[in-house]
Amino acid sequence: MPTTPTKALLYNDTSEHFMMSTACLMWFRRDLRAVDNAALSRALLRHKTCHCVFVFDENILRLLPRDDRRVAFIHAALQELDTALRQHNGGLRVLHGDPTQLIPQLAAELHCDAVYCNRDYEPYARERDAQVAAQLRQQGRELRSEKDQVIFEQDDVVTKQGKPYTVFTPYMRAWRQQFTPLLTQPFPAPLAGALAPPTEAQSLLSLAELGFAAAAQQAVRLPTGRTGGKVLLQDFALRISQYKACRDYPAVKGVSYLSAHLRFGTISIREAVRLTMDIEDEGAASWLNELIWREFYQQLLWHFPDVVTQSFKAEYRQLAFPGQDSWFDAWRQGNTGYPLVDAAMRQLNQSGFMHNRLRMVAASFLVKDLLLDWRRGEAYFAAKLLDFDLAANNGGWQWAASTGCDAQPYFRIFNPVSQSEKFDPDGKFIRRYVPELAALDNKAIHAPWLAKSLPSGFQLGRDYPEPIVEHAIQRELALALFGKK
Secondary structure, three states, X not given: OOOOXXXXXXXXXXXXXXXXXXXXXXXXXXXXXXXXXXXHHHHHHHEEEEEEXXXXXXXXXXXXXXXXXXXXXXXXXXXXXXXXXXXXXXXXEEEEEOHHHHHHHHHHHOOOOEEEEEOXXXXXXXXXXXHHHHXXXXXXXXXEEEOOOOOOOOOOOEOOOOOEOOOHHHHHHHHHHHOOHHHHOOOOOOOOOEEOOOOHHHOOOOOOOOOOOOHHHHHOOOOOHHHHHHXXXXXXXXXXXXXXXXXXXXXXXXXXXXXXXXXXXXXXXXXHHHXXXXXXXXXXXXXXXXXXXXXXXXXXXXXXXXXXXXXXXHHHOOOOOOOOHHHHHHHHHOOOOOXXXXXXXXXXXXXXXXXXXXXXXXXXXXXXXXXXXXXXXXXXXXXXXXXXXXXXXXHHHHHHHOOOOOOOOOOOOOOHHHHHHHHOOOOHHHHXXXXXXXXXXXXXXXXHHHOOOOOOOXXXXXXXXXXXXXXXXXXXXXXXXXXXX
């Protein structure tokens, strides 16, 4: 069984090996909160003084557009985190550069015995942390990482043969069997240690000083920071019972909208799981399954990091996707001629969010209708999604493309029209993001090219594109492509 983060266990942890030492450094990454934070709790418990730092990683930032919403979301969360730490006489140093250089340098400058962080399972993060750990060892210091962003990690949930699960349902059953409510207890904020204030010279830079457009802040339509995450969590608590019934309808307020907060750690996974325990019904059980899917993909990425660049299923690694570049352009711009697909892509482009049902529809359309490599779509989502998480994004795309573990079989192909009719029956979502179709009736709006009559003055091909492909034909081509293997 994994270590249970109870208050008693944390305090007993100081008895022998972890005698209280002088100073440490708490390195925040995707855990932007001062409460229920595993690494921060351990750091304060074991050390008399705790310095706190966040590094805007230039290795990541230089690849991002200057109006990236995620930087603005992080920036807002850091402002609130700094305020929270200052309320306890501490504060947050915010640096900009290469963390493999900056973290060891800062640890030496502040005479820290150890650097604390919460584990990150992505390949880049693992390599970065290994480099930091090696440099700290050369200094006689230590990198101490904690489990924080998941309930179960790495090899916590494996088969009886000690192998990772590659099918969700048995993983989910094993996850639930090993789960105990004790695993959701919040990590305490011990009073044994003291937070150290930073110097003013190391305070948070503005978005402009970081090289990003200030307008990106206004582009974030989601409540930000710890406060924003709590507001959304409390709001979802009032709706979670209807989650299973409403989750697939993009025009309905049915989902949690917490994915970005879980991604950047302004809400802890323990808080999320506790909500499903407090409200024991079908809706809560369904949302817990989504949280387990999140951990399923995290452990897959840990065990199979090659999925970042290639299909999990070896038989699909050499597929020659024949789709046209012009089709990809139409897809990403929301101009395919299929209203629900276009509405989904425009929602993504305008807000940095896409409803989960629509992520499946848009992904299936790219791969199975446009016959384009799933990696192109995955990369586009990675660039646009505010809640982008490598494990979930890769897992979701490989599921839709039929190339991943426990993926949708290749012969099951979403029909974009029937998906539209079923999950946006009144066309409310389509009308919001494809306003040029607003005057069409509730039948025609799903497939304008099939309508017997269109509104006066509306011309298909001029006011809205005709379908760039025919679904029935592309479906057969997709079956032939995947069937050849």
